[in-house]
Amino acid sequence: MEKPLLKLSPSSATDFKSCPQLFKFRSIDRLEEPTSAAAARGSLVHAVLERLFSEAPEHRSPEHADELLVALWEGVRQNPEFRPDGLGLRSEEEWLGDNRTLLRNYFRLEDPRSLEASRLEWWVEYELTDMHLRGRIDRIEVQPDGSWVLTDYKTGRVPGESREYAASFGLRFYALVCWRAFQVVPAEIRLMYLSDPAILTFNPTKQMLVAFELQMQALARAIKRAVDNDDWRTRPSPFCMTCPHQTICPAWAHTTAQTPDPEARGEAAD
Ligand code: SF4
Known part of the structure; x- marks a missing residue:
């Protein structure tokens, strides 16, 4: 029997890119996590x-x-x-x-008061060859000229300049799904950082989305390989200190506190 397609959201894709083992804990094993x-x-x-x-x-x-x-x-x-x-x-x-x-x-x-939201918390999805992309867009406004503006609220801090591109990963993901599922390339996508506060905007083009789609297909293949081989590399980083699964992570199996096990370290495909 054919295995069902893996489902990928922007946050699960980010998990795999940052640490495949974390992706496994969250998206394959579906381990519970305390609410932070x-x-x-x-x-x-x-x-x-x-x-x-x-x-x-x-x-x-x-x-x-x-x-x-x-x-x-x-x-x-x-x-x-x-x-x-x-x-x-x-x-x-x-x-x-x-x-x-x-x-x-x-x-x-x-x-x-001056905005007209066309969609709120809108569920979108699209199937790639090996992967089902899906997620929820916080807000969409359809402008009088028919163009779409996507907004994503962020409650964390504005990323540094070098992290801006990575931070817009979620919106590029949604722009790709909008284009493929509804044949609309959003005119603008906005990350609204409520903590600082600040807005980062991004104007996608078809060319950018084609490149992003290739990136997502490569990511889908890397995840599929990890699933087929049951091979989940760990990628220790400072984030481990706040990872809810550190106590059961193989990278930390031989430690009681601070140093990851070098044997368990590995690299994953981006
Ligand atoms: S503790 Fe670190 S290496 Fe282990 S799963 Fe969490 S993020 Fe990955």
Whole structure:
């Protein structure tokens, strides 16, 4: 029987590129992970912005965003899927305050009353030869001339200049899916960093997307090889210190704390 196509999202693709073993833990073994403060903040702020754009334009104010934040948090605060691991009552206020700051920053970047979102949290997918690309686009605006603008909210920091291209990986991924699935090359894709705050924009062309598609096909082949051979290289890096699976990672099997096992090190295809 034929194996089902592997499913790849921007975050799982990034996992494989940064560490194939991490990809295995997350996408093949589907191991549970504690909810981090950063991940929970991202989910809550995204939910508030989605709800805000569902309201009539005149209601899209900072005060209303704050009300939505409180109401949405109240609905999920006891749910371990949404509550950061180990968040106590005292730190909860501080953590909510961080969410508020991100939302205030959002209003420094744009005025949502003047925008018409055509799609919110839009699920898109497309099949390559060995891989099913899929994911959720935060927001799409279809401009009066019919062109598309894709927006992705980021709750982390703006990447340094050398990391900008890597940071736009997710949006290039979505631009490719939009082009292949709907025959539309988005006119602009925007990464909206709520923490700094700042917007990075990117204007894809067909030529860029053809090159990106070749890159994704190579990545799909590398993942397929890893699956077929059950060969998952580790790629130790400073990120290991925050990796939720460090305690079971082969690269750290012979250590109790700081130094990865050099025997388990390996390189993976990009
Ligand atoms: S601990 Fe490091 S090497 Fe191991 S899976 Fe996590 S990121 Fe990869």
